[in-house]
Amino acid sequence: MRVTNNMISDQVLSNLNRSLARFMNLEENMSSGRRINKPSDDPIGTQKDLRYRNVLSEIGQYKKNISSASNLLASYDNILGNMSDILSSARELAVSLSNDTFDANARDSASNEAQSLFEQIIELANSQVDSRYIFSGYRTGVKAFRAAAAGVIFQGDKGNIAVEIEAGSKVGINLIGSDILLGQLAPLGQNADFKAGIDGNTLLADLNLGAGVDLSAGTFQVTDNNTGLNVTIDITGAVTVDDALTLINNQLAAAGITNLTVDFGQEGNNLRWNAVDTGLITGATLLSNLNDGRGVDLTDGKITIHNADDSINVDVDLTAANDIGDVINAINTTLAAAGINNVTAAINAAGNGIDITDTNGVPLGLIIDEASATGSTAADLRILGEIDPTLPGGDLNPRMDFTVSEAAAGLTTAADLGLLGDFSLTKVGDGLTPIITETTPxxxxxxxxxxxxxxxxxxxxxxxxxxxxxxxxxxxxxxxxxxxxxxxxxxxxxxxxxxxxxxxxxxxxxxxxxxxxxxxxxxxxxxxxxxSTDMIGSLMILVDALKNDDREVIGQIIGNLDKGLQNVLNHRGAVGSKVIRMETTDSRLSDLQYNFTKMLSDVEDADLTKLVTDLAMQENSYQAALIAASKIIQPSLLNFLK
Known part of the structure; x- marks a missing residue:
């Protein structure tokens, strides 16, 4: 094929244009500092570039959100710190004025100070940031609190303002004023005690603060220690206190313990045992119960039974005696062992003393004396004197002695009724502490x-x-x-x-x-x-209590001030934790921002060192191409004519 001059010219010009294009592209990269100036420069790199820029844009917005939220949280922290200081001052005031060491003028001054503290709290709760009331929820254009005729009203709402601090993570940044100052501190009457009494209609199940009475076995024992009578009381069928009283008294009487009953205690919330003193003794009567509980002197513990000329002289040792039966047995056994017949000791017909009787045809003329000059055993037993033929014992005046015990180990019926224990004439039962119900009179x-x-x-x-x-x-x-x-x-x-x-x-x-x-x-x-159940109300109560010198109320309000202060500190702690989260997230976002910026730079930014070298080489190449082209394409007369 013949190569014409035009073909040569076209080829040379085409090569020059390509060289120039490469030179211009390098020059554009140099002037912009970027490797990619249009999508065609690097389609894949362009996609990465757009993705990285989108991520960096989001990070920038998150950091702006964090900055704005951090400023608001810093305001909350400062305000809550001031609130805690005010409440601490109010508490110190209440503690100081809860005693009687201050005069009326000091208390008036304290009341004015408490009023000032109250007003400061309200002022802080109505704080603004950027002309917005920050404790009003969504209603940032309205004051959070306003004074009303009978207290304080919260005018905001419960709106939770949240900001997104990273993808899929939102944080509530506002505080609701009512949660801080009108939140429930404690119910009024939480520890109230009406000290309810009992009557016949009181349910056994309501006694002992609702724990009731153990009716699983429902039995307990009553023992008359003077007569030896013992009865097991069964109240399993009882529902009310009256039911229990009826069952107990009926079963005591049926068992022969007719001098003991149970009824309501004078204290109003208990039962009591009432015994009638019969003065009777039995062989089981303890010596310690005789003589109205003074007992019998057994220090020497001996009595002497003798006749006038002491031809009969017997000492009876009673030191080991525990009850009347032991005394009678010791006397009769000792006399029989000494060969003294038909002289015996026994409880008298009246049942209140010991008679010594000589039934011999001719009485032996026996006399009972103390065995020692210092002893009083015979006198305490009321058997001092001559047996002629009977020595009528004096009234031993036994002290009533009853024992109430559980029927078996592990049972608590008597204890649950407050009736457990030993007693003489009267036993005041333990308080039964019934619960309050809606039907309690x-x-x-x-x-x-x-x-x-x-x-x-x-x-x-x-x-x-x-x-x-x-x-x-x-x-x-x-x-x-x-x-x-x-x-x-x-x-x-x-x-x-x-x-x-x-x-x-x-x-x-x-x-x-x-x-x-x-x-x-x-x-x-x-x-x-x-x-009051809330912090605002408690401060108002404190103001009035100081004004009226009500030390009881001042002392009571300290507990609410403590709880209110703790509530403020809890909210401040929550703010602090959010600030820490913001700082941590911001630091992480800064690291991400740096990494993505570097990745973006790696994708779109030019290597300036290499670019300078390439540009110089391309410039030299282009200059050389121009020189070569000028030699290849010589101008003709036609070029000049054109």
């Missing part, structure tokens, strides 16, 4: 004396209610509960967890709540429900 409260009830004042936000709990229509604990629950306020009255009294909780999360006395009444105190 008000007359049984305070161990049967009844509580003094009148009006109470309940304040909740902008609502105020007076309840007259002394209304004669109220006869049971359930009636009092209904009075509170039907008051129209957001409160709930129930029996407390220990089942000893009422407790009141506020069901509102937007208003402070207080229960106070009316005038000089003591109803709320008597019921154990005076005070």
């Amino acid at each position: 008000l007359t049984l409260l305070k161990n049967g004396l009844g509580l003094e009830l009148g009006q109470v004042k309940i304040s909740q936000g902008n609502r105020l209610v007076f309840l007259d709990l002394g209304n004669t229509a109220y006869s049971t604990v359930g009636d009092l509960m209904d009075a509170f629950n039907n008051s129209g306020l957001d409160i709930n009255a129930t029996i407390n967890s220990s089942q000893t009294g009422l407790q009141i909780v506020s069901t509102s999360t937007t208003a402070s709540m207080k229960i106070e006395e009316v005038d000089d009444g003591r109803t709320a105190h008597n019921l154990g429900i005076f005070g």
Whole structure:
């Protein structure tokens, strides 16, 4: 094929253009500093470039979110720190003023200080950041708290503002004011104790704080230690206290223990044993019970039985005697051993002493004396004197002696009834501590004396209610509960967890709540429900208590201040943990940002050192190509004519 001049020219120009294009591409890379300036430069690299830039954009947004959230959390931390300082000051004030070492002027000053602390708390709770109320939830344009006629109202909502700090991870960054200052610290009446008494209708199952009475066997033993009578009492069929009393008394009488009964104790919450002193003895009567419990002197422990000329002289040793039977046996055995017949000792017909009788046709003229000048054994046994033919023993005046014990090991029936133990004439039983139920009569409260009830004042936000709990229509604990629950306020009255009294909780999360006395009444105190369930209400109670010099209330409010302070510290701790999480995440994002920036640079940035070398080489190559082309393509006359 013939190669024409045009073909040569076209080929040379084409090569020059390619060389120029390579030179211009290198020059563009040099001026931009990038290896990829358009997708065609590196399609795969371009895809990586776009992906890396998208990740870096997200990281940048996350870091902005973290920065904004960290600023808000720092504000919360500062505010909560100030709140904790204020509550600590309020607590110190309450502790200092809970005694009587301060005069009225000091207490007025303290009341003003407490009022100032209360106002500072409200001011802090209404703090703003960037013109937004930060404790109001979503309602950042509205103050979180405002004073109302009967307390304080929360105007915000429960909106949780969350920010995304990394892919798929959101963190709530706002605090709700009502959670901090209106949260439930403790129910009013949580530890209230109405000290309920018992009556015949009280259920055995309600005794001992609901643990009831052990009726698995339902038996216990009663022993008359003077007569030796013993009976096993069975109350398995009893349901009420009256049932138990009837069964016990009937079974005692049936067993011959007719001088012992059980009834209600004067303390109002217990049972008691009552014995009638019969003065009777038996062989089982302990010597220690004689003479009204003074017993018999057995230090020497001997008596002498002799006649006038001492031709008969016998010492009876009673030192080992424990009961009347031992004494009688010792006398009769000793006389028989000495050959003295028909002289015997026995309990007298009246059953209250020991008679010594000589039934010989001709009495022996025996006399009973002390064996020693210092002894008093015969005198204590009331048998000092002449047997002619009978020595009538004196009244031994035994002390009543009863023992109540469980029927078997492991049983607790008597103990559960408060009746266990030894006693003489009367035994006051242990308190039976019945639980409070809705049907508990008000007359049984305070161990049967009844509580003094009148009006109470309940304040909740902008609502105020007076309840007259002394209304004669109220006869049971359930009636009092209904009075509170039907008051129209957001409160709930129930029996407390220990089942000893009422407790009141506020069901509102937007208003402070207080229960106070009316005038000089003591109803709320008597019921154990005076005070507030929240921090705001507690501070208001403290202000009034300091003003009225109510040291009892001041002392009580310290517990709420402690709980309120702990609540603030808990929220501050939660803020601190979020700050740490933000810092940790921000650090991790910074590392990711660096790594992805480096990866992006590796993909799109040019190697400047290599680029300078390549550009110089390409420039030289292009210059050489131009020179070669000028020699290959010589201009002709036609070129000049054109």
